[in-house]
Amino acid sequence: MNATLDTTTVEATVEATDTPEVILSIKNLVKDFPIGQSNNKKNFMRAVNDVSFDLRKGEALAIVGESGSGKSTGARILSRIYEKTSGDISFKGQPLQEYIKENGSLEYARQVQMIFQDPFGSLNPVHSIYHHIARPLLIHKRGDKVTVKKLVHELLELVGLFPAAETAEKFPHELSGGQRQRVAIARALAVDPEVILADEPISMLDVSVRLGILNLMADLRDKHGISFMYITHDIATARYFAEKTAVMYVGHMVEWGNSDKVTQTPKHPYTQLLLSAVPEAGNSGRRELGAKKGEIPLWRPDTKGCPFASRCPRALDKCSDSFPEVTQVAEDHFIRCFNI
Amino acid sequence: MSKALLEIKNLCVDYVSPNGIARAVNNVSLEIAPGETLGIAGESGCGKSTLAFAIARLHKSPALISEGKVLYEGRDVLTMSEKELRAFRWNDVSVVFQSAMNSLNPVITIGEQLTDVIVAHKRITYKEATLKAVELLAIVGLHGDRLGSFPHQLSGGMRQRVVIAIALALEPKLIIMDEPTTALDVVVEREILNELYDLKEKFGFSILFISHDLSLMGEIADRIGVMYAGNLIEIGDAKTVFSNPSHPYTKGLIASFPTIHGPKVRLYGIPGDPVNLLRLPKGCNFSTRCTECVDICKTDEPALIDLHLDYQAACHQIVRNK
């Protein structure tokens, strides 16, 4: 029974190898959702189209996109809330289905945890904080009735909720949004996961509290080797927290790589649009956006071309016919565009 | 002083709850000049939305405007009769709320909502009002065809544009905007901001812009006021508030926004959690979270003092350092 996180082995591993191992590998992921029916034939919308990325051990990858970009859908497929339509997902080198067959879905659930956007919705109002953190410990047999209490208190202190014993007895409505989100993180940590999928964890929190949560996540990554997939619409926090950033638009991954490269020298027109739109105090007055005003299109399985073509200032004819292949523009910096 | 379009004097707003009386706005005074954009920044519970509601006298029980005056062009809104209030609302001051879906009626068309507003305040026929509605939609960049659409048929950005059009319908001199772009994607937000700049130039109205997004405010506001737990703790011109803040809370708030182009350093935000209005600490409301707190902060409430021309802050530390 592994009752404590063994930090010594983790640190040694990270130092020993140059590039950390790949924990989660996603290739050509596609997800379609049915939307209504006509003449007994179901209509589908494509939420995720041909998305590939790797998540390495102890690394934070930010997935940035606006609404409708498919960023949350990707995370929910990885936590098996949704079934993928096609594509390959590998966990620790093994195809996911195989891994689950060998080790059970409970074991996968233990290793890949999720925290959600709404601090008010992610905790059950009728149960105490103790219950929320003790349940995963008991389900995954990380302690028995006697040792669980000690573990719960340790976890609460790990996420910065002092005094732990007092907090454990409270109910969700007695805590602030930031505190609830810390409880959600403690709950995810309870089972000693390899990966935490964080779906917009700070967007519903007060501004002054957000950094505390991001810093906590950064500490967990650095000191405990937990990999993070950080989903957000805010590219500034993506750059702050994650080493790698991927930009998504209407279900397509258009640019990805090292966070500084992507945010300081963006090469894809959509990323450039996104960055020029972000408010920054000091600029004042009108700022013209490089792109045409447009609606976010509804993507179907048979829709062709680049999703940004209708708004792109650099659009070519072939952009409406097919979605570009991957181009490497610098070390650890990739985009999918015909007109670089 | 009499040049100000809107003058708020010592305004206090209380909420009476089963657990006690919470003072949401505590003795706030400020002015808005004609054509000026004043931003009010703060987090949840600071009282900024309560302040905005009070200006248009929108509060219902259990909220209560217990003290103070709201002077619009010299007349106190809080003592206006029902008739005067109706004339005042929307003609002189209009409000854009946070979520368009909260302010648009989902079961009637956009066109009807526009014409209803116009006809309610002006003596013109429905036909003329419809023409005006088409004009308004064009001003915010929407096609007249949209008159027949229902709110759910429009995207978030379009809905917010409709709400702005409704706010402009009677050409008010002051528009109160309560987090108008918070629920929108950043690109749409930028588009709407651009439109706001154009509209402001064209019509010359003042804006009271309420948001928690200080970076956004740093861009569009002429002056910025910062509120915490019901108190106005700093107010002055936008550039100075940003580059040289005086109050520890303002400093902390600015440090809570990672920038895209700045250096990559660890930021800390503000320690602790937002304060509970029913259990305020003795002395300065910010004392429990302040990194520069000293003894006097725990006993005496700091008052707003003038630091330089048109710039005020409320903190004991500033007095000491002056």
Added chain:
Amino acid sequence: MSNLTNTEVSDGTDNHSEFKQKLKNGFNKFIAFFQGNPPGIIGGILITMILLGALFAPVLSSHDPEKRVARPHVAPNAEHVLGTTRSGRDVYSQVLQGARKTLSVALFAGIIATTIAVAVGVTSGYFGGKIDEWMNFITNVFLVFPQLPLLIVLAAFLGQVGSMVITILLGVTSWPWGARVIRSQTMAIRSKEFIIAAEVMGESKVRIILVEILPNLISIVFGGFLGTVIYAMGAEAGLGILGLGDATEVSWGSMLYWAQTSSSLYTGAWWEMIVPATALALTGGALALLNMSIDQVSNPKLKTGPHMKLWKKLKHDADKRRGLV
């Protein structure tokens, strides 16, 4: 995880004091429910009195309710506090005895109906899909069942219907409304993130339904239960007065039946009819008040407590200061 030393020593006494603490918390919550809650207090007191009356009926009765003990239609006096019936039976003793029958029919019908409603509603709401479709179909069938006509037909067929049959029938036909409400509430809770979190955590579906979802439904389930009890009580009385119940058993419904057949109101013996009618009204009213107070707990905005009075006073003072009053 951390190098903290464990300063707590866990021993058996912790469990005991924890249990006592839990009891205390529960008791405090119970008391807090009634504070500042006039409907709850009034309803609670009334229903307690009625239940105690029913429970201790044999002890509290002054006479044997089924025997003739005086002359018929005697007006209320010292010996027969609520008068006597056409057959010379003591109304006071009858109304106490009748409470037992009527209340037990209503309560058990309520329990049966609520159990079915919860089972159908939660399953339907949680699993969705085909299960939901089937459950909806069944719910709709039972929803349009005409209960009273069914009972009348059954009674006509069997001669008369005993209270057991009435209980079961009412229970088995009054659940659809509650099931629908529970279903939509379950669906609302199901999409909440704490349920998704529990699923991602590996919690079993059964545990999720019982431990995570059900506790959130307690107030509407209880409200539905009380509503069904009120309805069943009325139905039982309705059947009774129509003569379709067992007229030989003493219940409020049968009391009304006998009062009606003996034209008690006509002959001026108003007590024979008014007493059971008032008993029904009071019980129904008490239950309705309790129901109302539960609504207030789950939706605090409905509270019209002392703070509203305070608000009115403060507003008046503020208006005075402004010269508006």
